[in-house]
Amino acid sequence: MDHLRQQDPALAELISREARRQASVLRMIPSENYASHAVLEATGSCLSNKYSEGYAHFRYYQGQEFIDRIEDLAVERATTLFGAEHANLQPYSGSPANMAVYFGLLKPGDRVMGMDLSAGGHLTHGAKVSFSGKFYQVRQYGLDPSTQLIDYEAARRLAKEWQPRLIFTGASSYPRVIDFAAFRSIADEVGAYLVADISHISGLCLSGDHPHPLPQVDVVTTTTHKLLRGPRGGMILCRGALGPKIDKAVFPGLQGGPHNHVTAAIAVALGEAARPEYAEYCHQVVKNARALAQGLREREFSLITGGTDNHLVLIDATALGLTGKILAVALEEAGIVANANKIPFDPRPADDPSGLRLGTPALTTRGFKEAEMDQVADMIHQVSRNTSRPEVLAKIKARVETLCAQFPAPGLPE
Ligand SMILES: Cc1ncc(COP(=O)(O)O)c(C=O)c1O
Structure with missing residues (x-):
């Protein structure tokens, strides 16, 4: 941080103090991690200077020779690692990734089902205070009070009654395995899209410590900064047939130019996650x-x-x-x-x-x-x-x- 220290010592000092805090405390918030120097270098690179509305090889601005190659590489690493037909790495974070799924696959007012916040679900899975609970009609499933585990049969009954067009699975504070196959059968019974938000457990799905949601679900969303140890960002993986709807929802539906420095840093993190040491880490x-x-x-x-x-x-x-x-x-x-x-x-x-x-x-x-x-x-x-x-x-x-x-x-x- 030599330049920052010289130009803006007050800010440099605050960053240094935060670094010392991160070094000297036990960081136990489950959604936090330490990104590698390599990930941080890519995040802090000159790629932040470039505008690139559109997708690789279909851009609205010139000067994309290297940006296109970076996005291609990141997408290729994501599809290979997760075994997905299509990947979009442009969402600015996890909530915007989820928003793009709603925006791409539904019309405002459509019926949705997601896990209740107090059962461990995320705000974007239909909570009233979030866009998801305001722009869509939501009914929420939850846990069996006697086991504190997801009540799949109650979710099935709710789905049959509510007939949602989309079901969100995944959680922010659920300590047990999520049965994606059970949700697939529920979604099939009512003809709903099935989405798995694996923001918290993405690494465990890669290492085999948790069942992988693909190819059972239609769409997977994840943040890139939790277990994946990338920069703050979001990612959507889906079946090839849904790719165009998802891409259009992200850009031009919800966002402008992608954060190219973040795309590159995600590629670095995906490269790290492909190594055997990463599976060992997840175990x-x-x-x-x-x-x-x-x-x-x-x-x-x-x-x-x-x-x-x-x-x-x-x-x-x-x-x-x-x-x-x-x-x-x-x-x-x-x-x-x-x-x-x-x-x-x-x-x-x-x-x-x-x-x-x-x-x-x-x-x-x-x-x-x-x-x-x-x-x-x-x-x-x-x-x-x-x-x-x-x-x-x-x-x-x-x-x-x-x-x-x-x-x-x-x-x-x-
Ligand atoms: C399951 C889940 N989905 C989505 C998000 C949203 O991610 P972000 O905070 O990057 O918007 C979180 C964040 O903690 C999460 O736990």
Whole structure:
């Protein structure tokens, strides 16, 4: 950052401090990760200077010789890696990718089904406050109260009654496997499009730690910055026949020029994800989440569904006499960064929910294994018993910093 430091020292200092924060805390928000230096270099490259409305070889502006080759390469890597017939890498992020699916396949007012926010779904899966709940008629499916697992039979009954044109699957805070085949049979019964939003679990679908949604679903959407460890972006994969509708929805339907620097950085991340080390990384993400769940269970935490199959663990903080917010704030004071989250059938409001969501993707990128996850569970336990004792939280923070120093994070200055 030599140039930035010289030209705008105040901003450079803030970025440096954020880098030091990322290096010295346990980052456990399940949607966050550390991108590699190579991904960050592409994101910060001169490609940001170029306008390229359209798609490779069909542009509205001149000067696309290298941009076209970069987009071709990124698309080819995406289709090969995910086994998809068609890929669009232009969505600015995950929510715009989902918006493009609605926009491309439906008319405003069409009927849709998605997973309820408090069951673990995402805002864009039909929540009332999102465009998806405002421009479409939505009914939402959820969980079986006795198991806290997706209630596929209730979803089937709802689909038969509601006759949606499109069904969204996928989640932001669901710790178990999603049965895409069950959703395929539900969608087939009512003749609906089936979309899988794998933003959280994309890597696990590649490594075989979670069933792959293709070729069962019609469309797959994903962010590129979570488990995939790319830049912030979005991606849509689909059957070839749907490609033109999706492409038109992204551009010119919803966006102008693509962010070429992001497209290139996604290509870098996809190149990294194609290596055997990435599958090993994803296996370890799941092993670490299981070890964390076990460590927490042994310390008498109450976990939603009792554990995890993927990269995240959801705690009911009210079982400890706390709330998600109280626990998240105390954890941050101790150098452990997670987020308060709704739990299934949560009686508390979204801005002060009962749960806490913890993920292992970023810690696993640092090289944490099961033994470290047990130490992390122990520290979370200590915090939960001492939320209003700053002197204890300060001691745990020192322990966190010692642990972090042993596992340098990639992509940050050394
Ligand atoms: C399942 C799911 N879909 C979509 C998104 C939206 O992504 P973005 O925040 O990039 O718009 C998220 C974000 O966390 C998500 O969890």
